[in-house]
Amino acid sequence: xxxxxNIVLIGFMGTxxxxxxxxxxxxxxxxxxxxxxxxxxxTGLAVRDIFLKHGQTRFRSEEALIVxxxxxxxxxxxxxGGGSIINPENLTLLKEDGILVCLQAEPEEILRxxxxxxxxxxxxxxxxxxxxxxxxxxxxxxYYDNADxxxxxxxLEPDExxxxxxxKLNER
Numbered sequence: 001x002x003x004x005x006n007i008v009l010i011g012f013m014g015t016x017x018x019x020x021x022x023x024x025x026x027x028x029x030x031x032x033x034x035x036x037x038x039x040x041x042x043t044g045l046a047v048r049d050i051f052l053k054h055g056q057t058r059f060r061s062e063e064a065l066i067v068x069x070x071x072x073x074x075x076x077x078x079x080x081g082g083g084s085i086i087n088p089e090n091l092t093l094l095k096e097d098g099i100l101v102c103l104q105a106e107p108e109e110i111l112r113x114x115x116x117x118x119x120x121x122x123x124x125x126x127x128x129x130x131x132x133x134x135x136x137x138x139x140x141x142x143y144y145d146n147a148d149x150x151x152x153x154x155x156l157e158p159d160e161x162x163x164x165x166x167x168k169l170n171e172r
Contacts, residue, residue, distance in 0.1 A: 003075055004074045004075055005074075005075070005098055006070070006071070006073060006074070006075065006076045006078055006097055006098035007028075007076070007077045007098065007165075007169070008094045008095075008099065008100050008101065009078065009101050009103055010084070010085050010094075010100055010102050011082065011102050011104055011144060012082045012104075012110060012136070012140065012144075013082040013114055014105065014109075014110040014111075015103035015104060015105045015110065016103050016113075016153045017080065017082075017103055018034050019158045020079075020153070020158050020161045020165070021034065021078070021079035023158050023162045024165060024166075025076075025077035027166065028077065030076060031076050031077070032076070032077045032078075032079070033073075033078050034078075034079045035063055035067060035070065035078065035079065035080050035081050035084055036063075036079075036081050038066040039063055039081075042066065043062055047081075060083070060087065063081060063090070064087055064089065064090055067084060067093055068093060071094050071096065071097065071098065072097075074097070078094070080094070085100075085143045085144070085146065086140065086143050091143065099149065100147040100148050101148065101149045101151065101165055101168075102144045102147035102150045102151070103153050104150060104151065104152050104153065104154075105153045105154045106152075106154045107130040107133040107134040107137065109154045109155075111128065111129070111130050149165070149168045149169070149172075151164050
């Protein structure tokens with residue numbers, strides 16, 4: 001595994017990108033960065049508040065600036081927002097010097113996980129169902145398909161997911 005390449009976790013919300021990313025970075029002795037947290041630092045607002053006060057377009061533009069900065073880094077573990085790679089420029093930048101690892105989960109599992117944090121998830125509505133999540137997943141699938149590796153996180157704990165990622169990275 002190239003220690004200079006970033007490891008970039010992509011995938012839908014609730015698939016475990018942040019929880020897995022922190023553990024993966026610790027195991028590899030790398031710095032962990034979460035794009036949503038970086039946007040919050042720069043703007044001084046929670047992601048949900050950016051969506052409420054300024055809209056999704058403003059959030060996506062802030063996110064693109066953060067991705068541009070992080071993609072230029074070396075040896076990072078980066079957790080992206082679920083929709084960050086919909087922007088083709090973000091996808092290109094992250095893939096250039098990074099290994100994209102797509103974390104996936106069954107829609108029912110995603111719904112269970114995000115329901116625990118519904119207040120921090122601006123795109124999750126109270127009436128959202130597993131079918132709604134499946135539709136969003138279908139819309140984003142062509143972007144997620146650009147990943148180098150795929151890991152289903154549905155029935156795994158974060159440390160088990162890290163082990164799977166490390167195994168797949170070593171097989172490359």
